[in-house]
Amino acid sequence: MSSQSSVAFIGGGNMARSLIGGLISRGTAPGDIHVSEPVDVLRDALAADFGVQVGADNATAAAAAGLWVLAVKPQVMRAVCEALAPLAQTNRPLVVSIAAGITAAQLQRWLGGGVAVVRTMPNTPALLGAGVTGLFASDEVDAAGRERAAVLLSSAGRTVWIDDEAKMDAVTATSGSGPAYIFLLAEAMEDAAIAEGLPADAARALVLQTILGAARMLTESGEPPAELRRRVTSPGGTTQAAVETFEAGGFRALVAQAIANATERGRQLSAAND
Ligand SMILES: NC(=O)C1=CN([C@@H]2O[C@H](COP(=O)(O)OP(=O)(O)OC[C@H]3O[C@@H](n4cnc5c(N)ncnc54)[C@H](OP(=O)(O)O)[C@@H]3O)[C@@H](O)[C@H]2O)C=CC1
Numbered sequence: 001m002s003s004q005s006s007v008a009f010i011g012g013g014n015m016a017r018s019l020i021g022g023l024i025s026r027g028t029a030p031g032d033i034h035v036s037e038p039v040d041v042l043r044d045a046l047a048a049d050f051g052v053q054v055g056a057d058n059a060t061a062a063a064a065a066g067l068w069v070l071a072v073k074p075q076v077m078r079a080v081c082e083a084l085a086p087l088a089q090t091n092r093p094l095v096v097s098i099a100a101g102i103t104a105a106q107l108q109r110w111l112g113g114g115v116a117v118v119r120t121m122p123n124t125p126a127l128l129g130a131g132v133t134g135l136f137a138s139d140e141v142d143a144a145g146r147e148r149a150a151v152l153l154s155s156a157g158r159t160v161w162i163d164d165e166a167k168m169d170a171v172t173a174t175s176g177s178g179p180a181y182i183f184l185l186a187e188a189m190e191d192a193a194i195a196e197g198l199p200a201d202a203a204r205a206l207v208l209q210t211i212l213g214a215a216r217m218l219t220e221s222g223e224p225p226a227e228l229r230r231r232v233t234s235p236g237g238t239t240q241a242a243v244e245t246f247e248a249g250g251f252r253a254l255v256a257q258a259i260a261n262a263t264e265r266g267r268q269l270s271a272a273n274d
C-alpha cells in the first residue's frame with residue numbers, strides 16, 4: 001500500500017546503501033523504506049542489515065512510496081524512468097535523483113513531464129552521516145518538496161543548495177568523486193612511507209590518523225587551509241621540502257585538471273545517455 005511518508009530506493013547499490021544506512025541511524029523506520037534491486041545478494045544484505053522492505057520490481061517499490069530516490073547508474077536511468085512514467089503521472093511522487101550527469105530536464109521528460117524532480121549529488125561518507133550533498137530543485141518542486149529532499153539528504157550529512165543546475169557537474173567532480181581523491185592520496189602516502197622503511201601497519205596508522213586529524217582541523221579550527229599549512233611549515237624544514245616538491249610537480253594544476261575532466265565527464269554522461 002502506498003504511504004506518502006515512505007521512501008522507495010530504485011537501485012540498491014553502493015550509494016543507496018550509504019543513504020539507507022544514514023536514514024536508519026537517524027530514526028527512519030525500516031518498514032518505511034522500500035528498495036528495488038535486481039541483484040539478490042545486495043537485496044538480501046539490505047534486508048538483513050537494515051530490516052528494510054526489498055524486492056526486484058521497481059514499480060512495486062515505487063508504488064509504495066511518495067518519495068522516490070533514483071539510485072541507478074546514469075546508463076540505465078532513461079529505461080528505469082520510462083518504465084516508471086505511468087506511475088509517476090498517476091501518483092505524482094517527489095523524485096530525487098542521485099545520478100551523475102543526468103539533468104532534471106531529462107528526468108522530467110523520461111517520467112512524462114510535470115513531476116517534481118530534485119537532482120542531487122551525495123557522497124559515500126553518507127554511510128557515516130559525514131557526507132555532503134549538493135541539491136538542485138526543478139521548478140515543479142514546492143517549498144515542502146525542497147524541505148523533504150533536504151531532510152532526506154541531511155541524514156547523510158551536510159546539504160548545499162545549488163541554484164544553477166549547470167554547476168551540478170562541478171559539484172559531482174568536487175564532492176561526489178572527492179572522497180576517491182583523498183583515498184588516492186592515502187594510498188600514495190602509505191606506499192611512500194613503506195618505501196622509506198616503515199612497517200606497513202605503522203605506515204597505515206600514521207597516514208589514516210594524519211588525514212583524520214587534518215580533516216578535523218580543517219572543519220573545526222575555522223582557519224583557512226593555507227593558514228593551517230603555513231603553521232606546519234617551518235622555514236627551511238621538512239614540510240617546506242615536501243611542499244616545494246608538490247608545487248614544482250604541478251600539484252595544483254593537476255588537481256584543477258582532474259576536477260575539470262571529472263566535470264566534463266558529467267556533461268558527457270548526460271549526452272551519452274539521453
Ligand atoms: N558511488 C558514489 O560514490 C556515488 C554515486 N552516485 C550515483 O549514484 C548512482 C548509483 O551509483 P552506485 O551506487 O555507485 O552504483 P551501483 O552499481 O553500486 O548501484 C546501482 C544498483 O542499481 C542496480 N540496477 C541496475 N539496473 C537496475 C534497474 N533497471 N532497476 C533497479 N536497479 C538497477 C545495479 O545492479 P547491477 O549491478 O546488476 O547493474 C546496482 O546494484 C549513480 O547514478 C552514480 O552516479 C552519486 C554520488 C556518489
Ligand SMILES: O=C(O)[C@@H]1CCC=N1
Binds near residue numbers: 100172176177
Ligand atoms: O564516479 C562516478 O561517476 C560517481 C559519481 C560521483 C562518485 N561516483
